[in-house]
Amino acid sequence: MTELVRMEGVVVEGDDRLLLDVPHLVLDSPRTAVIGPNGSGKSTLLRLLNGLTAPTRGQIAVLGTDVVENTAAARQLVGFVFSDPLAQLLLPTPLEDVRLSIPRLRGRAQAEAARTWLARCGAEHLAEASVYELSSGERQRVALASVLAAEPSLLVLDEPTTLLDRLSVRRLMRLLDSLAVPVLLATHDLEIASAFPRVLAVEDGRIVDDGPGGEVVPAYVRRVDAMDGSPDGPGVP
Numbered sequence: 001m002t003e004l005v006r007m008e009g010v011v012v013e014g015d016d017r018l019l020l021d022v023p024h025l026v027l028d029s030p031r032t033a034v035i036g037p038n039g040s041g042k043s044t045l046l047r048l049l050n051g052l053t054a055p056t057r058g059q060i061a062v063l064g065t066d067v068v069e070n071t072a073a074a075r076q077l078v079g080f081v082f083s084d085p086l087a088q089l090l091l092p093t094p095l096e097d098v099r100l101s102i103p104r105l106r107g108r109a110q111a112e113a114a115r116t117w118l119a120r121c122g123a124e125h126l127a128e129a130s131v132y133e134l135s136s137g138e139r140q141r142v143a144l145a146s147v148l149a150a151e152p153s154l155l156v157l158d159e160p161t162t163l164l165d166r167l168s169v170r171r172l173m174r175l176l177d178s179l180a181v182p183v184l185l186a187t188h189d190l191e192i193a194s195a196f197p198r199v200l201a202v203e204d205g206r207i208v209d210d211g212p213g214g215e216v217v218p219a220y221v222r223r224v225d226a227m228d229g230s231p232d233g234p235g236v237p
């Protein structure tokens, strides 16, 4: 399997406290999910991969490219999708936004390529709409099309289903499953995480469990229930 991500001796500190401590991590599964309570460090872990967060110390490589020494090159490799798609849609219409991701093409060829990416994400009919008039699910599909159009080598999604209804979540997951690009996704949706072949559980800035979703998710729920002090607790944090 291809080594997608390597972290060695990574520590992130902020406001004089430890936010993340990852002594050693190698990701080579085409599908990895990250789960954990609010504030546990999931987003911090993901943001290290494209230099949005800088480590206090340690080495991070994406497909062999050192993120700290070569941030621009690493950013070319990593497509990053945020939970709020409006944060990353820059232009008034989906078509314009996706075209922006394809600078190597011009004119009609660029527009056709952009429409193809929108179609793959189920958003071709929205090409000329105003991004402000789209629903959250529609925006999420457009944001994904824009990121995919840049042809990243690794797709990183930070809680991409937060704003989506159940049907839109299913559609997004089917779309992700259909992609050849490897996926790393942080989520609070334990149903989604359960289906992942590899899941990292992050708590208090540390990876406390690492294995198939079918094992890591139930163990996480048991820990949360124990913390809640009740076996009949909410179960899904």
Ligand SMILES: Nc1ncnc2c1ncn2[C@@H]1O[C@H](COP(=O)(O)OP(=O)(O)OP(=O)(O)O)[C@@H](O)[C@H]1O
Residues within 6 Å of the ligand: 014, 015, 019, 036, 037, 038, 039, 040, 041, 042, 043, 044, 045
């Ligand atoms: N730049 C920063 N400076 C200081 N503290 C930060 C910074 N970025 C994040 N933090 C803190 O780091 C901790 C981990 O935050 P992070 O966003 O990674 O958690 P998370 O697991 O993604 O949480 P959530 O599920 O709520 O999105 C939080 O306590 C947060 O306040």
